Amino acid sequence: MCSGPEHQGDAAGPAQPSYCNLNLFHQPLAAGQAAPGGIGYISRDGHHFSCRNPAQMIQAFHVIFVIDRSGSMGGTDRRPLQNTPVTARISSRHNNRVGAVYSSLHGFWQARASALNAAVGTGVPRRDAYSVILFDHHIYQSVTNDFTSSPDDLLNLVLPYGSGGGTDYTLAIKEAQSVMETNWSTERVPVVIFLSDGECSIADETVRDICRRSVALGRPLSFHAVAFGPSNATLRRMTEVARQVQAAVPADPMHPTVPSSYTEALDTIRLAETFLGLAESLRKPRGALMRGA
Structure with missing residues (x-):
């Protein structure tokens, strides 16, 4: 059958x-x-x-992770998720906030792989594309439009990058827009997951540009901001701008878009839950609800 x-x-x-x-x-x-x-x-x-x-x-996505790797991400108040198959591998290199994020990234990739296997069986090629942009006051692309790497292989691609440098949201969003445009596919709904433990300024128009460009190419952008720490007014505002653009686009029942969201993750466990929640929201986009503000 x-x-x-x-x-x-x-x-x-x-x-x-x-x-x-x-x-x-x-x-x-x-x-x-x-x-x-x-x-x-x-x-x-x-x-x-x-x-x-x-x-x-199964709805396919291009998920673009935009991850803050500035100096504050080297803080050891939060560490990789414990008792997982990749804990030792991550902790040996990044026993800090960066490592906690890498744990959650691996959990996201693993959850999406498991959902695909449950739906259509093992051995079916992945249709999701993944990109990972790491930023401080510079840009580091560790993964770009990847269709074939396993969760473990994807983890290996980001592990060489530690923390250091300043924080530039504008540079990061512009790079995400470039990656989205360069690798655009009508088969995939674009998703940006933007994480930071700090805060810096960014013009509303910069966020509005990437959202409007996505609409112009054919699909509204699903934007998810994750504050790895206390309330982040800038990330919250970025989400509000993304929601405004998303809400102005007529709904397409054949290609549903996950509602944009803002979430605060105060510790490693909450961060892991947030990323697993995002993975689940992509599995059932018609009924997706993210817990957050």
Whole structure:
């Protein structure tokens, strides 16, 4: 049977399974080839189903992480999440706020991978693209439009970067806009997750520019600001601007956009919960709700 979740029963009605159209004990067809008669799809294990490929029904995103790595991120008041498979690897290099963020990034990537495996099975290529922009008063691109790296491989790509330098939100947002535009795809909804433990000024128009540019390219931007510490008035205002632009765009039920959000994470556990919540909101964009202000 097709593993697509649309075939499963729920409160609205009974299950409607989709079975392979080929004869019993047939030879497996080549996954990815054109379906017989041009109807349906060939699964990764060689069966022909007349329904839509479930891998293509999952909304895909280009998630651009914009992470503050300024000097204050070297503070040791918050450390990597404990008792995870990657705790030792992160702590040995960044036993500080940067390490706490890397723990949460890995948790996000792992959650998205698990959601894909649960929906369509293992071995299906990831359709999400990931970019990671690290900033202080300079820009460091550790990951750009990546489709293939595993959560562990992605972690390895960011681990070389520690903390240091000043804080420049304007530079970071402009770089995010450049990455978004350069790697634009009509198949993917753009998402920016912007994290900082500090605060600096940025003009409303700079945030409005990236949001309007996204709309002009075809999809509204979903912007999520995460304050790694107390209330951050600048990040809150950035979110308000993003929400204004997002709210002015007519809703598209075929390509729903996760509502922009602002969240405060006061410690490592809350930060991990925030990133897992963001990953879950991408899994069910129609009903996404983020806890925050």
